Amino acid sequence: MLELFVSGSEKQSGKTFVTAGLAATMQSLGYSTCVYKPIQTGAIEKSGFVQAPDLAFVKFIDPYIKTYFSYLLKNDVVPAVAAELEHTYINKEVIYQDYASIKREFECTLTDGTSGLATPLGDGFLEQDMVKMLDIPVLIVVSPTENSVNNTIANINQAVSAGVKIRGVIINDCPEVIHDLNIKSMPKLIEKYTDTTILGVMPHFENLKKINPNDLISNILTGVDIESVFDVKIAKLEL
Numbered sequence: 074m075l076e077l078f079v080s081g082s083e084k085q086s087g088k089t090f091v092t093a094g095l096a097a098t099m100q101s102l103g104y105s106t107c108v109y110k111p112i113q114t115g116a117i118e119k120s121g122f123v124q125a126p127d128l129a130f131v132k133f134i135d136p137y138i139k140t141y142f143s144y145l146l147k148n149d150v151v152p153a154v155a156a157e158l159e160h161t162y163i164n165k166e167v168i169y170q171d172y173a174s175i176k177r178e179f180e181c182t183l184t185d186g187t188s189g190l191a192t193p194l195g196d197g198f199l200e201q202d203m204v205k206m207l208d209i210p211v212l213i214v215v216s217p218t219e220n221s222v223n224n225t226i227a228n229i230n231q232a233v234s235a236g237v238k239i240r241g242v243i244i245n246d247c248p249e250v251i252h253d254l255n256i257k258s259m260p261k262l263i264e265k266y267t268d269t270t271i272l273g274v275m276p277h278f279e280n281l282k283k284i285n286p287n288d289l290i291s292n293i294l295t296g297v298d299i300e301s302v303f304d305v306k307i308a309k310l311e312l
Contacts, residue, residue: 074176075104075303077240078209080186080200082225087245088214089127090281092185095302097135097286098293102309104181107139111168111203112187112194115149123147127185134286139179143171153193163195165206172207181303184209190232201235210240212272212302215263217247217256225259229267240304241272243297248277273297 079095081088092108100106113125128140144163146155156163176182187194190201190211204211211232215225233239242263251257260271273296278284293299300307 074179075099075181075305076176076184076209077182077303078184078186078204078207078211080190080204080211080213082189082213082215082220082228084188086214086216086220087275089130089185091212091214091243091245091275092127092183093131093134094275094289094293095297095299096131096138096181096183098290098299099181099183099303100135100138101290102299102307105179106181106183107141107175107179108183108185109172109175110140110142110185111172112144112146112152112163113142114146114152114155114187116145116147118147130281131185134284134289141171141175143168151192152187153195153198156195163198165195165198165203168203169206189228190235190237191228201232201237204237205235210238210304212240213242213269214245215242215259216245217259218277222255222259222262225263226266229263229269233268239267239269241270241298241301243273243275243302244271245275246277247274270301272301 079088079092096106096108108131110128117124117126123145125142125145131138131140146159148155148158186200192200194200244260275296
């Protein structure tokens with residue numbers, strides 16, 4: 074059983090994009106894979122149905138990946154606020170039981186987080202508390218164009234001090250040509266000032282709505298250390 078929680082350092086880090094790419098890649102390597110989104114905010118009403126946009130993107134990348142959620146909220150704000158506005162109580166036990174039930178069915182389970190590990194989900198309940206409750210290692214996704222170096226380092230160190238197990242970091246949406254020294258130095262600074270490792274770098278894609286899923290999988294395979302991300306030896310990668 075391979076388990077991974079994917080979190081962003083900020084809202085626009087590309088966390089769901091990387092989650093979808095990792096899920097599609099593992100599925101292509103022969104692992105039965107699912108994506109679980111405990112709490113989806115910003116849900117969209119379409120043809121009379123309420124849709125989870127992040128899970129819809131996963132399905133766009135690979136329609137055969139099973140997706141699940143526990144809470145679907147329409148307001149596009151932090152979950153604690155969205156739940157209050159919609160008179161919904163985020164129950165930790167529901168998330169725990171849902172996750173326990175889902176992960177039994179698959180060889181690889183990716184859990185897609187919200188805006189970051191310090192995001193409030195409910196009364197005295199942050200995303201990092203949910204991660205510890207589920208006991209899943211965390212992959213942090215960082216966008217060098219959207220996230221500052223200092224905030225990224227502070228977020229990682231805060232999570233570690235809170236007892237979160239960080240598997241590593243993926244730099245996402247990296248420009249092909251980098252002139253900004255802050256962007257160029259980000260991987261080195263993250264590794265220097267935290268106890269985490271950069272496990273991959275993903276390039277900038279112009280239009281995510283029109284991306285070819287095979288291109289995404291190819292970039293994951295060439296740009297990400299999949300075996301370190303999931304802490305597993307993958308026979309197909311050795312061929």
